[in-house]
Amino acid sequence: MAKIITIAIPKGGVGKTTTAVNLAASFAVLEKRVLLIDTDPFGACSMSLGFTPEKTKGGLYEVFNFIHSMAQVIHRTELAFLDFIPTNVTSQQAEERIMRLSENRTLLKNILRTIAPHYDYVIIDTPPFLRGLTTNALTCSDSVLIPIKSGHFSLEGIEKLFKYFDWIQEVANKSLQIEGILQTMYEPHTKVTEITDRELQLRFRKYLLKTIIPKNTHLTEASFYGKPAVLFNASSKGTLAYLDLARELVERHQTAQPPIVLPSNIQLA
Ligand code: ATP
Ligand code: MG
Numbered sequence: 504m505a506k507i508i509t510i511a512i513p514k515g516g517v518g519k520t521t522t523a524v525n526l527a528a529s530f531a532v533l534e535k536r537v538l539l540i541d542t543d544p545f546g547a548c549s550m551s552l553g554f555t556p557e558k559t560k561g562g563l564y565e566v567f568n569f570i571h572s573m574a575q576v577i578h579r580t581e582l583a584f585l586d587f588i589p590t591n592v593t594s595q596q597a598e599e600r601i602m603r604l605s606e607n608r609t610l611l612k613n614i615l616r617t618i619a620p621h622y623d624y625v626i627i628d629t630p631p632f633l634r635g636l637t638t639n640a641l642t643c644s645d646s647v648l649i650p651i652k653s654g655h656f657s658l659e660g661i662e663k664l665f666k667y668f669d670w671i672q673e674v675a676n677k678s679l680q681i682e683g684i685l686q687t688m689y690e691p692h693t694k695v696t697e698i699t700d701r702e703l704q705l706r707f708r709k710y711l712l713k714t715i716i717p718k719n720t721h722l723t724e725a726s727f728y729g730k731p732a733v734l735f736n737a738s739s740k741g742t743l744a745y746l747d748l749a750r751e752l753v754e755r756h757q758t759a760q761p762p763i764v765l766p767s768n769i770q771l772a
């Protein structure tokens with residue numbers, strides 16, 4: 504069964520999408536079969552992977568509305584081991600409808616059941632708020648990875664997420680775990696970074712991941728050109744940091760549980 508990891512924090516612009524896309528791509532480079540799901544109606548994962556509306560053949564919106572099956576909305580990517588499902592919301596009306604439908608917090612969990620066993624990892628990107636689609640993602644996940652950017656408001660975001668995490672564990676998903684806190688867009692030797700580092704060590708030390716993602720313009724450029732960083736500049740600091748993160752997590756998961764033999768990839772419609 505796939506390990507399902509949601510990337511979430513109720514704070515915008517901290518590197519959720521960049522982490523979801525590049526962690527998923529890095530797992531794929533390590534030859535793990537990965538499904539990346541974008542639950543943010545804004546659709547930034549699609550843009551980061553080069554899926555323009557013309558190249559998109561439906562997404563969660565169609566699945567939630569019984570128009571397509573999950574298998575029908577899986578998009579192959581340039582990386583052999585990476586598949587992708589967008590949300591594919593193209594109008595305000597559609598966004599309102601998917602928000603309404605996602606009030607049923609077990610929707611994503613139910614539809615993932617059939618396809619998750621065909622992957623080693625499912626990575627879910629979320630919008631910068633917790634209700635609706637993010638709640639769906641947390642309900643079906645094994646763990647949540649929390650990206651944070653130096654600065655006070657990110658720490659508030661962690662507090663908020665931890666409170667929500669307790670609630671999700673109590674009412675919807677008692678086996679949900681914290682995968683870790685990931686420092687992104689890291690700029691050493693600044694006052695804000697220094698203060699954030701101190702606070703993180705004091706309040707969240709046991710959750711901090713070893714890997715730190717540096718501030719690196721290649722990551723932004725790669726998403727602008729619709730590519731995961733590893734296909735844009737394989738040796739940039741950003742690319743290498745996300746590969747380190749994937750290795751850190753694979754190592755952890757391998758020691759935590761015995762490897763499972765999974766069936767070969769699913770046949771798509
Ligand atoms: P939102 O909540 O709006 O969905 P987000 O948390 O998904 O935002 P991203 O879109 O991943 O955040 O990142 C915000 C901006 O920061 C983007 O322009 C992205 O290219 C840039 N960025 C992300 N990570 C890095 C990094 N390590 N170095 C430099 N720029 C980065
Ligand atoms: Mg995003």
